[in-house]
Amino acid sequence: MIPPAFLCAGQGGQHPAMFGPLAQAPEAEPVFAAAASLLGEDPRSLVARPGADLFSGRVAQILCCTQALAGWAALAPARGVLAGYSxxxxxxxxxxxxxxAPTTLRLAATRAExxxxxxxxxxxxxxxxxxDRATLDPLLTAHGAVIAIVNAADHVVIGGADEELAALCEAALARGAGRAVRLPVAVPAHTPFLQDAVSPFAAALRAAGPRPPRPGLRLLGGLDGRPVFDLDAGIDALARQLAAPINWAACLDGCAASGATRVLELGPGRALAHMAAPLFPAGAARALEEFRSLAGITGWLAG
Structure with missing residues (x-):
């Protein structure tokens, strides 16, 4: 069977029911326990608590990693392509x-801090x-903003000062943008504004004792969508993406080029599956939270 591609989401898609069928999966319990030790509360109760802030940097990054790691633990794929957004x-x-999992979640907390x-x-x-970029680039220059993530040729995330972003969104709409909105992220991630975080995060990654990826898995780098073969160079790139733009379009191309014919977004949310859909056959890009049971997911993956 051709291995599927698995997509790990970035911030923005957190919601009260985000863990869905994972919440009761015994295989995911160690992930939830590790997250609880960092959050001070079981993440399943945290996301369901009315008024809980799911979008502040540290909480959001831990929750996003918890979702992906819990999904991976519950599904336990033997083979696959892996790509992650932010x-x-x-x-x-x-x-x-x-x-x-505990180390990954601790690194997520460190990254956010x-x-x-x-x-x-x-x-x-x-x-x-x-x-298109010919229309957008002059607006970026005029408002001191920069590209943070390239999702597609006409779909980008930009970083900058709050007032300038508001004015730029207004100008973009006036020039024909289909959508121009602020995102619930309070830091200009993947832009040079965060350069001071790069070296400390690289040091934290190395101190955490990385091991080679498990056999049967292909891991793609966020900066260029290429497979990570050299662990040391991969760590440099993983840290550098804090202050350099992510090329998510290249990651999706890399998933397609790997031969994968099915894509499962581990979540939270469905945004990555939606972006992947045009590159794959109809119905072949789906999100974990679309399913009611883990059996339904494994059946679909084997389909």
Whole structure:
């Protein structure tokens, strides 16, 4: 059977029912326990608590990694391609076995703290859809903003100062953008504004004792979508992506080029499956949270 591709999501898709069928999976219990030790509360009760802040940096990054690691533990794929979006790339490293689940979650907390410390106040991210780069680039220059993530030729995430992002979104809509919105992320991730976080995070990754990926798994790097063959170079790239743009379009191309014919987004959310859908046959890109049971997911993967 051709191995499927698994996508680990970034921040933004957290919601009260995000763990879905994973919540009762015995295989995922160690992941939830490790997350609880960092959050001070079981993540399953945290996300369901009315008024809980699921989007602050440290909590959000731990929750996103918890979701991916719990899904991976419950499904236990023997083979596959792994790609992760922003914090999802760290989760993908955990799924690949380079770090165990508790270590991956501790690194997620460290990553969030380093990013928060490095971020200039009053900065964040916005998404722009429907503008080509020839139209967008002058707006970026005029408002001191930069590309953070390339999702597609006309779908990018940008980082900059809050007031400038608001003005840029307004200008983008006036020039024909289909969508231009602020994202619930309070730091300008994947931009040079976070350069001071790169070296400390690289040091934390190396100190955590990385191991080679498990056999049968292909891990793609977020900066260029290429397979990670050299662990030391991969660590440098994983740290560098805090201050350099992610090429998610290249990651999706890498999944397709691997020969995968099915894609499962581990979540939270469905955004990555939606972006992957045009590259795969109809119905071949789905999100874990679309299923009511783990048996349904494994049956679909084997389909």
């Amino acid at each position: 914090i999802g790339e760290l989760a993908a490293w955990g799924c690949a076995g380079i770090f165990d 380093l990013m928060q410390d490095a971020a200039p106040p009053g900065h964040g991210l916005a998404a722009i859809l429907g503008l």
